[in-house]
Amino acid sequence: MTLLGHDRYCDELLRQTGLLRSALTGADLTATVLTCPDWSLGELARHVGRAHRWAEAIVRTKATEAVPPDQVPDSEGAPDDAPAALDTWLEAGAARLAATLREAGPDAAVWTWAADRRAGFWARRMVHETAVHRADAALTAGVPFEVEPEVAADTIDEWLEILAFAQASGDKDVADLRGAGRSIHLHATDAADAEWLIEFGDDGFSWRRGHEKATVALRGPLVDVLQVFYRRLPATSDRVEVLGDRELLDFWLERASF
Numbered sequence: 001m002t003l004l005g006h007d008r009y010c011d012e013l014l015r016q017t018g019l020l021r022s023a024l025t026g027a028d029l030t031a032t033v034l035t036c037p038d039w040s041l042g043e044l045a046r047h048v049g050r051a052h053r054w055a056e057a058i059v060r061t062k063a064t065e066a067v068p069p070d071q072v073p074d075s076e077g078a079p080d081d082a083p084a085a086l087d088t089w090l091e092a093g094a095a096r097l098a099a100t101l102r103e104a105g106p107d108a109a110v111w112t113w114a115a116d117r118r119a120g121f122w123a124r125r126m127v128h129e130t131a132v133h134r135a136d137a138a139l140t141a142g143v144p145f146e147v148e149p150e151v152a153a154d155t156i157d158e159w160l161e162i163l164a165f166a167q168a169s170g171d172k173d174v175a176d177l178r179g180a181g182r183s184i185h186l187h188a189t190d191a192a193d194a195e196w197l198i199e200f201g202d203d204g205f206s207w208r209r210g211h212e213k214a215t216v217a218l219r220g221p222l223v224d225v226l227q228v229f230y231r232r233l234p235a236t237s238d239r240v241e242v243l244g245d246r247e248l249l250d251f252w253l254e255r256a257s258f
Contacts, residue, residue, distance in 0.1 A: 003154040003173050009123035010098045012151060014064045016130040017094035020048065020137055027141040029080035035136045035232050042080035045090055048133050049076045052093040055122040060100045063111045075093035084162065097126060103256065110244075127154045135232045148164050149191040152226045154188065156196060159229065160207045163256055167204045176255050182248055185214035188222035198252070216244035231257055 004012065036044060053075050057067045069075065074093075078085035104110075106120030114121060127169035131147055133156065137144035147155070166174045179200045188194035197214060198207045218225055220240030227233035228240055235249055236241055243248060 003150055003157065006101070006120055009120070009127050010101050012127045013098050013101075013123065013130065014094055015146055016127055016134060017048075017052075017090060018152075020045070020134040023134060023137040023141050023143050023145075024087065025084070026027060026071075027137075029083060031085070031140055033136050033140050040080060041137060041140055042086065044133055044136055045086055046077035048092045048130055049077050049093045049117050051095045051129055052126060056093070056097040056100045056127050057107065057200060058112075059097075059104050059110050059119045059122055062108065065111050066112075066113070079145075079192040084149075090222070094130075107220055112123045114162065120133075122196070124154070124158060127151070131155060132230050132232070135227055135230070139232065144185075145227075147223050147226065149188075149194065150220055153188075153191065153194045155196075155226055160196065160198070164205075166205065167219055170177055174255060176203075177252065180201060181215075182245075183212075183214035184249060184252055185212060185217040186221045187211070187217055188225050189219055194222050194225075214244065216242065216246060216248045218242055218249060240256075 014143040021111065024045055025042055026040060030040050033044050035042060039047065050069070052235045053072050054067060054069060058070045061067070072103060077086070078089050090224040101123045106118060106121040106123065109117060110119050110122070111117065112121045131151065136147050138204050163174055167177065178199065182200040187197040191216055195209060195211045196207060197210050197212045199207055218228060218235065224233055224237070224239045228235050228237070231253055233239065235253065
């Protein structure tokens with residue numbers, strides 16, 4: 001399910017990167033990212049900028065296999081003690097990626113690591129990659145994190161699609177997401193139609209949009225449901241409500257990540 005069009009994804013990539021840059025402005029780039037403790041804020045920024053440049057190289061060259069990261073130009077990024085240069089580098093990478101994606105169009109055949117082998121995959125993926133890491137930056141820098149409802153809902157859709165693809169591909173990381181008779185309901189209380197049902201079966205899980213009773217329900221504002229789903233906010237937060245089998249939700253959150 002894709003809620004946004006290609007042009008919107010390209011626009012949103014620039015917007016999300018701009019918001020990330022704003023979150024980093026004036027922050028201590030050597031600070032440890034609370035939700036990604038192996039990184040400093042500067043390292044998080046360089047991760048995002050490198051991802052943009054890697055995706056841009058794949059789309060620009062119409063790659064049929066993964067592009068080695070060491071072959072991606074201008075992927076080093078400025079150090080933590082040069083915040084203005086790092087900011088400019090982030091901006092330039094997103095702009096270059098957006099321009100390349102617009103020129104290629106959504107249906108250009110390119111390599112991806114997923115079932116969708118089109119340039120549009122990278123437009124969507126990089127929007128959500130940037131938005132989720134913006135949550136990391138905002139939490140660490142102590143600034144607010146908000147996402148437009150349609151973007152937040154699409155971020156959840158895409159992650160469920162990725163997990164389903166990993167399951168179908170035999171990925172061991174999601175092999176335990178099974179067990180008939182159990183289900184999870186995600187319910188955004190402030191956005192229309194932003195509800196999901198995840199059902200476990202003997203051979204794995206399936207999902208769909210909808211409002212249905214489940215073994216456990218996670219309720220709250222959409223931005224907070226998104227953050228819990230991506231493990232950026234604990235399910236014990238008073239910003240969300242868990243009804244039913246909390247252990248099942250914890251089981252999902254522990255395994256539905258890479």
